Amino acid sequence: MAGSLAPGQRISERGLAAALDISAQPVREALRRLEVEGMVETRPRSGTYVADLGRDRLFEIGLIRATLEAVAARLAAERATPADHAAMRSRLDAIAGAMRSEDAAAVTLANEALHDAIHAAAASRDVTRLLEGLRAYDHLTRERILSTAEERATAQAEHQAIVQAIIAGDARAAEAAMKAHALRSLSVALP
Amino acid sequence: MAGSLAPGQRISERGLAAALDISAQPVREALRRLEVEGMVETRPRSGTYVADLGRDRLFEIGLIRATLEAVAARLAAERATPADHAAMRSRLDAIAGAMRSEDAAAVTLANEALHDAIHAAAASRDVTRLLEGLRAYDHLTRERILSTAEERATAQAEHQAIVQAIIAGDARAAEAAMKAHALRSLSVALP
DNA sequence: TGGTTGAAACTACCATGGCAGATGGCAGGG
DNA sequence: CCCTGCCATCTGCCATGGTAGTTTCAACCA
Numbered sequence: 001m002a003g004s005l006a007p008g009q010r011i012s013e014r015g016l017a018a019a020l021d022i023s024a025q026p027v028r029e030a031l032r033r034l035e036v037e038g039m040v041e042t043r044p045r046s047g048t049y050v051a052d053l054g055r056d057r058l059f060e061i062g063l064i065r066a067t068l069e070a071v072a073a074r075l076a077a078e079r080a081t082p083a084d085h086a087a088m089r090s091r092l093d094a095i096a097g098a099m100r101s102e103d104a105a106a107v108t109l110a111n112e113a114l115h116d117a118i119h120a121a122a123a124s125r126d127v128t129r130l131l132e133g134l135r136a137y138d139h140l141t142r143e144r145i146l147s148t149a150e151e152r153a154t155a156q157a158e159h160q161a162i163v164q165a166i167i168a169g170d171a172r173a174a175e176a177a178m179k180a181h182a183l184r185s186l187s188v189a190l191p
Numbered sequence: 192m193a194g195s196l197a198p199g200q201r202i203s204e205r206g207l208a209a210a211l212d213i214s215a216q217p218v219r220e221a222l223r224r225l226e227v228e229g230m231v232e233t234r235p236r237s238g239t240y241v242a243d244l245g246r247d248r249l250f251e252i253g254l255i256r257a258t259l260e261a262v263a264a265r266l267a268a269e270r271a272t273p274a275d276h277a278a279m280r281s282r283l284d285a286i287a288g289a290m291r292s293e294d295a296a297a298v299t300l301a302n303e304a305l306h307d308a309i310h311a312a313a314a315s316r317d318v319t320r321l322l323e324g325l326r327a328y329d330h331l332t333r334e335r336i337l338s339t340a341e342e343r344a345t346a347q348a349e350h351q352a353i354v355q356a357i358i359a360g361d362a363r364a365a366e367a368a369m370k371a372h373a374l375r376s377l378s379v380a381l382p
Numbered sequence: 383t384g385g386t387t388g389a390a391a392c393t394a395c396c397a398t399g400g401c402a403g404a405t406g407g408c409a410g411g412g
Numbered sequence: 413c414c415c416t417g418c419c420a421t422c423t424g425c426c427a428t429g430g431t432a433g434t435t436t437c438a439a440c441c442a
Binding site: 010012013014024028042043044045046047048 | 392393394395
């Protein structure tokens with residue numbers, strides 16, 4: 001994710017283990033996990049290679065992420081407790097505050113916090129698990145997003161609509177609002 | 192998946208390795224993969240336990256699966272080649288044939304074949320990868336589905352609508368049709 | 383000079399052994 | 413009878429060593 005390894009580059013279990021000064025076994029397990037997440041590919045008896053994350057692939061992953069976030073919003077609308085409602089409202093205010101302070105990093109952080117609150121309200125191990133597996137990819141696209149004031153205002157309006165639908169218990173509206181928000185963000189990040 | 196292990200039951204790496212007459216290491220890796228897929232849970236230094244697949248959890252997974260299948264249909268509509276079109280049409284006919292022969296197992300098989308063709312047309316490694324990780328769960332719900340003649344007719348009509356939208360290149364319609372189909376199937380399987 | 387081949391080097395993969403920590407049962411005290 | 417602390421046992425976890433298969437590259441031939 002740091003970009004220090006070029007796409008297609010070969011990663012050696014033993015070599016990486018030597019660099020980290022540990023055994024090859026835990027390195028191997030870590031590479032297997034990355035393989036399940038799609039970050040690397042392993043050709044048997046040949047090597048483990050860094051996956052190529054081109055624009056098309058990132059877009060697909062963004063598409064997947066959008067629909068999964070929508071499912072999370074739907075479940076949150078069906079299950080959220082008053083405590084969840086309070087948490088989401090609080091995170092929403094935090095985003096607004098971060099926007100006023102013009103701190104880009106804080107906005108991104110507050111943004112993720114809101115999404116985490118929604119995931120928590122959805123209370124679905126599987127949705128959370130899958131989204132967690134996709135989270136690493138976001139950092140590759142989340143950069144240019146929210147760069148303009150207009151964009152930030154639009155995003156915040158969408159956030160409010162999502163939270164409102166969840167609190168109202170309108171599952172269909174929450175799902176649609178989240179999907180629209182995620183897809184629009186995606187089209188901004190990967191034009 | 193065969194049901195021979197009760198939910199919550201502990202699985203021992205060494206014990207399973209001894210039963211399979213192999214080393215504990217590949218067993219460990221297999222359990223790690225199952226953990227990523229959500230089939231088992233591991234408490235550090237304690238043990239690996241069979242996950243509890245209650246009705247709610249299966250329903251959630253069905254929800255996720257429905258949206259992912261919808262993404263696949265959308266991508267297929269955007270990317271399918273004439274060869275993909277022919278393959279889908281062929282699989283559609285195969286389902287109809289299996290239905291006429293009243294062979295339940297053949298219908299299920301032909302059903303999966305059509306979905307595979309759509310996945311192939313979508314040509315997305317990530318969508319295929321995630322759906323593959325969820326496939327195991329289907330066999331737990333795919334049983335009572337398609338049991339009545341009315342149900343089979345409805346499903347086949349939906350299949351035709353999906354394929355038609357994909358061939359027409361209408362991404363939005365394909366996505367909506369697939370989602371409706373998957374959600375309705377889910378509501379039948381888990382009433 | 384272009385193509386073939388063969389062997390050395392490297393790869394993922396697995397078996398074995400040993401370690402810190404968690405578990406469960408059992409004796410002893412309340 | 414219930415609770416508590418202890419110890420044998422079992423657990424996941426990692427280090428080490430060895431094997432079959434792949435890649436690489438250079439020597440050799442046409």
